[in-house]
Amino acid sequence: MVTPDMTTTVAGIEFKNPVLTASGTFGYGLEFTDFLDLDRLGGLVTKGLSAAPRKGNPPARVVETPAGMLNAIGLQNIGVPSFLADKLPKLREYDTKVIANVFGATEAAYVEACRMLDGAEGLAGIELNVSCPNTEEGGMIFGVDPAALGHVTRLCRKETKLPLIVKLSPNVTDIRLMARCARDAGADALSLVNTFVGMAIDVERRRPVLANVCGGLSGPAIRPLAVWLTWQVRQAVEIPIIGIGGIMSARDVVEFLLAGASAVQVGTASFVTPSASADIVTELSNWLSERNIASVRELIGGLEVPPRG
Amino acid sequence: MTGAYASTAAQEFLQRAILPKIMILDKTVAVVSNEALGNGNFLLTFAEPEMAAEMVPGQFFMIGMPGSGILLRRPFSVCGLPGTFENDSSGILQVLYKVMGQGTGVLAGLGDGAPLTVLGPLGNGFTLPQPGVTPVFVAGGIGSAPFPALTKACSTPPVMLYGARSAGDLPLLDWFRSHCGETLVATEDGSVGEKGLVTAPLLRWMEGRDPATYALIACGPDPMLRAIRNIAVPAGIRCQLSLEAHMACGFGVCIGCVVPTHGEDGEVDYTRICVDGPVLPAEKLAW
Ligand SMILES: Cc1cc2nc3c(=O)[nH]c(=O)nc-3n(C[C@H](O)[C@H](O)[C@H](O)COP(=O)(O)OP(=O)(O)OC[C@H]3O[C@@H](n4cnc5c(N)ncnc54)[C@H](O)[C@@H]3O)c2cc1C
Ligand SMILES: Cc1cc2nc3c(=O)[nH]c(=O)nc-3n(C[C@H](O)[C@H](O)[C@H](O)COP(=O)(O)O)c2cc1C
Ligand code: FES
Numbered sequence: 001m002v003t004p005d006m007t008t009t010v011a012g013i014e015f016k017n018p019v020l021t022a023s024g025t026f027g028y029g030l031e032f033t034d035f036l037d038l039d040r041l042g043g044l045v046t047k048g049l050s051a052a053p054r055k056g057n058p059p060a061r062v063v064e065t066p067a068g069m070l071n072a073i074g075l076q077n078i079g080v081p082s083f084l085a086d087k088l089p090k091l092r093e094y095d096t097k098v099i100a101n102v103f104g105a106t107e108a109a110y111v112e113a114c115r116m117l118d119g120a121e122g123l124a125g126i127e128l129n130v131s132c133p134n135t136e137e138g139g140m141i142f143g144v145d146p147a148a149l150g151h152v153t154r155l156c157r158k159e160t161k162l163p164l165i166v167k168l169s170p171n172v173t174d175i176r177l178m179a180r181c182a183r184d185a186g187a188d189a190l191s192l193v194n195t196f197v198g199m200a201i202d203v204e205r206r207r208p209v210l211a212n213v214c215g216g217l218s219g220p221a222i223r224p225l226a227v228w229l230t231w232q233v234r235q236a237v238e239i240p241i242i243g244i245g246g247i248m249s250a251r252d253v254v255e256f257l258l259a260g261a262s263a264v265q266v267g268t269a270s271f272v273t274p275s276a277s278a279d280i281v282t283e284l285s286n287w288l289s290e291r292n293i294a295s296v297r298e299l300i301g302g303l304e305v306p307p308r309g
Numbered sequence: 310m311t312g313a314y315a316s317t318a319a320q321e322f323l324q325r326a327i328l329p330k331i332m333i334l335d336k337t338v339a340v341v342s343n344e345a346l347g348n349g350n351f352l353l354t355f356a357e358p359e360m361a362a363e364m365v366p367g368q369f370f371m372i373g374m375p376g377s378g379i380l381l382r383r384p385f386s387v388c389g390l391p392g393t394f395e396n397d398s399s400g401i402l403q404v405l406y407k408v409m410g411q412g413t414g415v416l417a418g419l420g421d422g423a424p425l426t427v428l429g430p431l432g433n434g435f436t437l438p439q440p441g442v443t444p445v446f447v448a449g450g451i452g453s454a455p456f457p458a459l460t461k462a463c464s465t466p467p468v469m470l471y472g473a474r475s476a477g478d479l480p481l482l483d484w485f486r487s488h489c490g491e492t493l494v495a496t497e498d499g500s501v502g503e504k505g506l507v508t509a510p511l512l513r514w515m516e517g518r519d520p521a522t523y524a525l526i527a528c529g530p531d532p533m534l535r536a537i538r539n540i541a542v543p544a545g546i547r548c549q550l551s552l553e554a555h556m557a558c559g560f561g562v563c564i565g566c567v568v569p570t571h572g573e574d575g576e577v578d579y580t581r582i583c584v585d586g587p588v589l590p591a592e593k594l595a596w
Contacts, residue, residue, distance in 0.1 A: 055576075058579070062565035068380065
């Protein structure tokens with residue numbers, strides 16, 4: 001059996017393996033050291049950071065739904081300055097790529113957050129969250145309006161020399177259009193998807209379960225939707241894609257790779273099993289060995305669509 | 310801060326908060342027993358010696374049911390620690406739960422030997438009242454779950470005030486009657502104990518007593534906890550509340566499980582009860 005080459009490159013960042021953790025599901029990374037060795041991960045993406053701290057939405061904020069969950073956290077976070085002072089120095093002790101997920105209420109706020117992060121030692125890249133469905137100021141407008149997306153991406157591009165990944169919203173009519181806008185504005189890579197807007201109702205009380213009324217749907221329920229969007233974006237743009245949505249196992253990772261993703265992010269699975277991301281790395285390596293696949297990169301975009309007829 | 314007792318409670322709380330952090334374990338265990346206690350209440354038993362050795366009353370587990378189709382784990386307080394219900398039970402842990410919906414419904418159907426994934430110990434436990442201070446427990450229905458383990462940990466026999474809708478909603482009532490100093494019961498339909506809410510016997514018990522001699526510890530539905538807070542805080546009575554919130558992770562990363570608290574800036578903060586609770590001093594709550 002071969003020991004497979006797990007390395008992959010996205011936006012110029014060389015990852016030791018294609019498994020990253022998704023923003024908002026892995027805290028600031030350090031919360032997971034009881035459960036796994038962060039060195040095992042290709043990379044980790046922080047909770048969405050804004051220039052100033054935010055308090056978020058009132059409860060209830062999360063609820064389980066069929067094969068998934070809805071969340072409306074409201075982007076509660078410690079702010080970029082605390083991240084730089086308290087979290088990043090500790091993360092530097094680990095051999096994994098740290099990506100800061102960033103959002104803002106206004107273009108100016110996005111720009112400010114990117115400027116503060118630019119040049120930070122130990123930061124491998126910035127992921128722009130233009131797609132949070134849960135706050136009026138969460139940047140959703142930037143995720144659904146092609147002109148606004150292009151504009152904010154261009155402004156952030158100017159602010160930082162770090163690799164820039166734009167995280168796309170699935171809550172659009174044509175994601176290919178958004179992908180092209182982000183690429184034209186200077187995105188080095190795209191990550192997709194963020195959560196789908198959804199709603200759950202407490203039928204006895206006749207009230208929405210979440211205080212925010214709606215929330216973002218994540219988990220296995222969204223995986224087929226996310227795989228399809230990955231495949232569509234793969235055909236629209238040539239820049240690398242990070243696939244996200246309902247990944248629970250190595251098999252699910254392979255699905256995204258075949259659809260055209262160069263790496264993936266594990267989200268909700270880390271709530272179910274805190275060690276899920278590292279477990280998936282091991283499982284993926286075994287999956288490749290068992291099939292005598294020498295490099296994980298062989299899978300990227302490897303989907304074969306039989307001719308119809 | 311509201312008076313000397315409240316600040317004492319806050320100090321005790323801080324002292325405990327700086328204890329060394331204990332590792333969170335994620336284990337797969339087998340159901341030892343899952344005993345129906347009537348009216349949808351169950352006592353679940355499993356063995357996990359390492360966790361049992363670290364856990365303190367008031368802490369909780371996230372329990373998953375692999376292969377059940379339920380995605381997220383569910384939070385449950387530790388009800389029984391080694392020695393709570395039996396003396397020679399090394400590594401035995403108990404959870405007292407009530408069927409409320411899908412997850413607890415699946416749990417109730419599990420037989421002996423069924424696998425569970427258990428994450429723990431999670432959260433902060435209760436601050437034990439000083440020797441000589443009478444612990445006064447106030448439980449609403451299934452809110453009695455954390456009190457058996459706590460009863461055994463207290464150096465002074467506690468007073469148990471147990472309220473519920475009806476007789477069937479008072480699981481382990483006989484156990485409390487034989488292990489607490491005094492057990493006072495109130496049911497809304499009057500089927501056991503006095504008719505009405507548990508706050509009535511509580512207020513009577515408190516009458517004429519020096520607040521320095523006892524401390525309140527409450528767990529139950531939010532409206533009950535609010536009522537207790539409204540009694541305790543203005544009177545400067547030490548009071549801890551064990552809170553509930555919807556949780557996704559149980560260890561601080563989803564930021565789902567918040568309750569409103571009084572922030573240092575005078576505004577409302579959202580505090581994660583899985584790491585900063587589930588036990589909080591009553592005066593912290595900004596309900
Ligand atoms: C720290 C803590 C300790 C707890 N200890 C106990 C205990 O010892 N015994 C016991 O019976 N119950 C306890 N609960 C409540 C228990 O977790 C819920 O009753 C259970 O999650 C309901 O799940 P379900 O799928 O059956 O209900 P459903 O209503 O089908 O659940 C739907 C969703 O809402 C969430 N949810 C619904 N009600 C609650 C609630 N009250 N608290 C938290 N999440 C809720 C569920 O987790 C799930 O995500 C505790 C809760 C917390 C936060
Ligand atoms: C509780 C929660 C919080 C999240 N917070 C963020 C966030 O701050 N920024 C962001 O870009 N995405 C956030 N997401 C979206 C995830 O990063 C991911 O895109 C989504 O959950 C889909 O992946 P999954 O199905 O594997 O969870 C959050 C998701 C959840 C469940
Ligand atoms: S349950 Fe996830 S932060 Fe508390």
